[in-house]
Amino acid sequence: MNSAGLLADSFGRVREAVHEAVDGLTDDELAARIDPDANSVAWLVWHLTRVQDDHLADAFGLEQLWDADGWRDRFGLPFPKRATGYGQTSAQVGAVRAPGELLLGYHDAVHARTEELVRSLTNADLDRIVDTAWDPPVTLGVRLVSVIADDLQHAGQAAYVRGVVERRERS
Numbered sequence: 001m002n003s004a005g006l007l008a009d010s011f012g013r014v015r016e017a018v019h020e021a022v023d024g025l026t027d028d029e030l031a032a033r034i035d036p037d038a039n040s041v042a043w044l045v046w047h048l049t050r051v052q053d054d055h056l057a058d059a060f061g062l063e064q065l066w067d068a069d070g071w072r073d074r075f076g077l078p079f080p081k082r083a084t085g086y087g088q089t090s091a092q093v094g095a096v097r098a099p100g101e102l103l104l105g106y107h108d109a110v111h112a113r114t115e116e117l118v119r120s121l122t123n124a125d126l127d128r129i130v131d132t133a134w135d136p137p138v139t140l141g142v143r144l145v146s147v148i149a150d151d152l153q154h155a156g157q158a159a160y161v162r163g164v165v166e167r168r169e170r171s
Contacts (some may be wrong), residue, residue: 046106063115
Protein backbone atom coordinates (compact mmCIF):
# COMPACT_ATOMS: atom_id res chain seq x y z
CA MET A 1 0.00 0.00 0.00
CA ASN A 2 1.26 3.48 -0.82
CA SER A 3 0.68 6.73 1.09
CA ALA A 4 -2.33 7.69 -1.02
CA GLY A 5 -3.95 4.31 -0.36
CA LEU A 6 -3.24 4.60 3.35
CA LEU A 7 -4.85 8.03 3.53
CA ALA A 8 -7.88 6.89 1.53
CA ASP A 9 -8.29 3.89 3.83
CA SER A 10 -8.05 6.14 6.90
CA PHE A 11 -10.71 8.53 5.63
CA GLY A 12 -12.83 5.50 4.73
CA ARG A 13 -12.68 4.42 8.38
CA VAL A 14 -13.94 7.86 9.39
CA ARG A 15 -16.88 7.43 7.00
CA GLU A 16 -17.69 3.98 8.43
CA ALA A 17 -17.61 5.32 12.00
CA VAL A 18 -19.85 8.25 11.06
CA HIS A 19 -22.41 5.95 9.46
CA GLU A 20 -22.38 3.64 12.47
CA ALA A 21 -22.99 6.59 14.79
CA VAL A 22 -25.86 8.06 12.74
CA ASP A 23 -27.69 5.22 10.96
CA GLY A 24 -31.14 4.51 12.35
CA LEU A 25 -31.34 7.40 14.82
CA THR A 26 -34.33 9.73 14.85
CA ASP A 27 -33.94 13.49 14.61
CA ASP A 28 -34.56 13.75 18.36
CA GLU A 29 -31.96 11.07 19.12
CA LEU A 30 -29.42 12.80 16.89
CA ALA A 31 -30.03 16.08 18.75
CA ALA A 32 -30.03 14.53 22.25
CA ARG A 33 -27.42 15.81 24.68
CA ILE A 34 -26.28 13.68 27.60
CA ASP A 35 -26.06 16.80 29.75
CA PRO A 36 -27.18 20.38 29.05
CA ASP A 37 -23.80 21.44 27.62
CA ALA A 38 -22.73 18.21 25.90
CA ASN A 39 -22.33 17.76 22.17
CA SER A 40 -24.99 15.82 20.32
CA VAL A 41 -24.41 13.20 17.62
CA ALA A 42 -25.75 15.70 15.08
CA TRP A 43 -23.36 18.43 16.17
CA LEU A 44 -20.35 16.09 16.32
CA VAL A 45 -20.97 14.73 12.80
CA TRP A 46 -21.74 18.18 11.39
CA HIS A 47 -18.58 19.58 13.01
CA LEU A 48 -16.20 16.82 11.91
CA THR A 49 -17.56 17.04 8.37
CA ARG A 50 -17.27 20.82 8.32
CA VAL A 51 -13.65 20.61 9.49
CA GLN A 52 -12.81 18.02 6.85
CA ASP A 53 -14.51 20.07 4.12
CA ASP A 54 -12.86 23.30 5.29
CA HIS A 55 -9.35 21.95 5.75
CA LEU A 56 -9.21 19.93 2.54
CA ALA A 57 -10.70 22.72 0.44
CA ASP A 58 -8.09 25.09 1.86
CA ALA A 59 -5.20 22.65 1.34
CA PHE A 60 -6.17 21.98 -2.28
CA GLY A 61 -7.31 25.51 -3.20
CA LEU A 62 -10.94 24.54 -3.73
CA GLU A 63 -14.30 25.94 -2.71
CA GLN A 64 -15.89 24.14 0.20
CA LEU A 65 -18.72 21.80 -0.70
CA TRP A 66 -20.64 23.48 2.14
CA ASP A 67 -21.16 26.39 -0.27
CA ALA A 68 -20.43 24.93 -3.71
CA ASP A 69 -23.02 22.17 -3.39
CA GLY A 70 -25.57 24.08 -1.33
CA TRP A 71 -25.17 22.17 1.93
CA ARG A 72 -25.16 25.40 3.95
CA ASP A 73 -28.61 26.27 2.62
CA ARG A 74 -29.93 22.75 3.19
CA PHE A 75 -28.83 22.76 6.83
CA GLY A 76 -30.13 26.29 7.37
CA LEU A 77 -28.06 26.85 10.51
CA PRO A 78 -27.90 30.31 12.11
CA PHE A 79 -24.11 30.50 11.89
CA PRO A 80 -21.65 32.58 9.89
CA LYS A 81 -20.76 31.21 6.48
CA ARG A 82 -17.38 29.82 7.56
CA ALA A 83 -18.47 28.32 10.90
CA THR A 84 -17.06 24.86 11.52
CA GLY A 85 -17.98 24.48 15.18
CA TYR A 86 -14.77 25.70 16.79
CA GLY A 87 -15.50 27.86 19.82
CA GLN A 88 -19.25 27.51 19.62
CA THR A 89 -21.40 28.13 22.66
CA SER A 90 -23.68 25.54 24.19
CA ALA A 91 -26.66 27.28 22.58
CA GLN A 92 -25.01 27.10 19.16
CA VAL A 93 -24.27 23.40 19.65
CA GLY A 94 -27.93 22.89 20.51
CA ALA A 95 -28.98 24.67 17.32
CA VAL A 96 -27.62 21.85 15.16
CA ARG A 97 -30.65 19.73 14.44
CA ALA A 98 -30.58 17.72 11.26
CA PRO A 99 -31.96 14.41 10.03
CA GLY A 100 -29.55 11.56 9.52
CA GLU A 101 -30.00 11.65 5.76
CA LEU A 102 -28.79 15.25 5.64
CA LEU A 103 -25.83 14.63 7.95
CA LEU A 104 -24.78 11.53 6.01
CA GLY A 105 -25.41 13.17 2.64
CA TYR A 106 -23.04 16.00 3.45
CA HIS A 107 -20.49 13.67 5.00
CA ASP A 108 -20.60 11.29 2.03
CA ALA A 109 -20.14 14.18 -0.42
CA VAL A 110 -17.12 15.45 1.52
CA HIS A 111 -15.77 11.91 1.80
CA ALA A 112 -16.11 11.30 -1.96
CA ARG A 113 -14.20 14.49 -2.71
CA THR A 114 -11.60 13.67 -0.07
CA GLU A 115 -11.04 10.20 -1.48
CA GLU A 116 -10.66 11.60 -4.99
CA LEU A 117 -8.12 14.17 -3.78
CA VAL A 118 -5.99 11.85 -1.65
CA ARG A 119 -5.92 8.95 -4.13
CA SER A 120 -4.07 11.18 -6.60
CA LEU A 121 -1.34 12.21 -4.15
CA THR A 122 2.30 11.28 -4.43
CA ASN A 123 4.67 11.08 -1.48
CA ALA A 124 6.29 14.33 -2.64
CA ASP A 125 2.89 16.08 -2.50
CA LEU A 126 2.68 15.38 1.22
CA ASP A 127 5.64 17.68 1.91
CA ARG A 128 3.92 20.71 0.35
CA ILE A 129 3.40 23.52 2.89
CA VAL A 130 -0.31 24.31 3.25
CA ASP A 131 -0.33 26.56 6.33
CA THR A 132 2.38 29.00 7.34
CA ALA A 133 0.51 30.26 10.42
CA TRP A 134 2.23 27.57 12.52
CA ASP A 135 5.85 27.06 13.50
CA PRO A 136 6.91 24.84 11.91
CA PRO A 137 4.66 25.40 8.90
CA VAL A 138 2.09 22.65 8.31
CA THR A 139 2.61 20.26 5.43
CA LEU A 140 -0.20 18.61 3.50
CA GLY A 141 0.69 15.26 5.09
CA VAL A 142 0.49 16.67 8.60
CA ARG A 143 -2.79 18.45 7.81
CA LEU A 144 -4.38 15.27 6.47
CA VAL A 145 -3.29 13.20 9.47
CA SER A 146 -4.58 15.95 11.77
CA VAL A 147 -8.00 15.89 10.10
CA ILE A 148 -8.15 12.09 10.31
CA ALA A 149 -7.23 12.13 14.01
CA ASP A 150 -9.76 14.86 14.82
CA ASP A 151 -12.50 13.18 12.79
CA LEU A 152 -11.95 9.79 14.42
CA GLN A 153 -12.05 11.34 17.89
CA HIS A 154 -15.36 13.06 17.14
CA ALA A 155 -16.81 9.96 15.46
CA GLY A 156 -15.91 7.99 18.59
CA GLN A 157 -17.58 10.63 20.73
CA ALA A 158 -20.69 10.41 18.54
CA ALA A 159 -20.73 6.62 18.97
CA TYR A 160 -20.49 7.07 22.74
CA VAL A 161 -23.35 9.59 22.80
CA ARG A 162 -25.42 7.25 20.64
CA GLY A 163 -24.86 4.43 23.12
CA VAL A 164 -25.91 6.58 26.08
CA VAL A 165 -29.03 7.80 24.24
CA GLU A 166 -30.02 4.26 23.27
CA ARG A 167 -29.53 2.97 26.84
CA ARG A 168 -31.64 5.81 28.22
CA GLU A 169 -34.48 4.90 25.90
CA ARG A 170 -34.39 1.24 26.96
CA SER A 171 -34.66 2.04 30.67
